[in-house]
Amino acid sequence: xxxxxQNSPSLSVQEGRIxxxxxxxxxxxxxxxxxxxxxPAEGPTFLISISxxxxxxxxxxxxxxxxxxxxxxxLHIVPSQPGDSAVYFCAASAQLYSGNTPLVFGKGTRLSVxx
Amino acid sequence: DAEITQSPRHKITETGRQVTLACHQxxxxxxxxxxxxxLGHGLRLIHYSYGVQDTNKGEVSDGYSVSRSNTEDxxxxxxxxxxxxxxxxxxxxxxxxxxxxxxxxxTRLTVT
Numbered sequence: 001x002x003x004x005x006q007n008s009p010s011l012s013v014q015e016g017r018i019x020x021x022x023x024x025x026x027x028x029x030x031x032x033x034x035x036x037x038x039x040p041a042e043g044p045t046f047l048i049s050i051s052x053x054x055x056x057x058x059x060x061x062x063x064x065x066x067x068x069x070x071x072x073x074x075l076h077i078v079p080s081q082p083g084d085s086a087v088y089f090c091a092a093s094a095q096l097y098s099g100n101t102p103l104v105f106g107k108g109t110r111l112s113v114x115x
Numbered sequence: 116d117a118e119i120t121q122s123p124r125h126k127i128t129e130t131g132r133q134v135t136l137a138c139h140q141x142x143x144x145x146x147x148x149x150x151x152x153x154l155g156h157g158l159r160l161i162h163y164s165y166g167v168q169d170t171n172k173g174e175v176s177d178g179y180s181v182s183r184s185n186t187e188d189x190x191x192x193x194x195x196x197x198x199x200x201x202x203x204x205x206x207x208x209x210x211x212x213x214x215x216x217x218x219x220x221x222t223r224l225t226v227t
Contacts, residue, residue, distance in 0.1 A: 041221070045218070099211055100211075102216075
């Protein structure tokens with residue numbers, strides 16, 4: 001059973017517009033959430049994270065929103081640029097006494113930003 | 116600069132051979148992880164370690180093993196390579212609680 005779901009395999013957005021990538025999770029123990037960006041033939045790159053004590057975290061053009069009651073998070077990219085074209089992975093972990101559990105990843109969403 | 120490296124970057128091997136993929140990080144991170152990426156599956160956890168002499172199985176650990184004899188390295192061994200293990204393998208490390216995992220560049224393994 002998939003604990004982290006990204007239901008949109010792909011998304012196309014015009015340059016300058018907002019990109020919204022969505023992610024749902026089922027495990028209520030998850031309390032730390034991350035987004036990664038991946039270009040072909042490279043490793044995933046950490047983009048932004050949020051802990052469950054917050055509902056929003058912003059870093060430049062990237063904002064992550066967390067809705068705990070709906071078990072949903074989203075990544076907003078404003079404005080979108082052609083260099084943002086990549087696969088975006090949502091990931092989650094649970095905090096234990098000894099530390100965090102390993103990340104559980106969604107299957108990814110391929111974002112294409114069209115000039 | 117501190118970093119995480121993987122070697123080799125590309126490997127072709129035959130069914131039944133033993134293969135070891137190397138992962139080395141210079142951040143002095145306690146936590147290290149191995150994932151595989153396959154089309155339609157995203158990233159799936161193979162094995163992980165929270166420190167020297169500590170190893171744990173992940174979601175898809177069958178046919179793989181790891182050992183952690185020092186902080187910097189977590190080699191991944193395929194005991195007897197199978198065609199189903201053709202994949203891209205990523206190593207990652209993290210410093211600990213509520214920290215991101217930082218990924219290496221990946222190793223593309225083909226088992227013929």
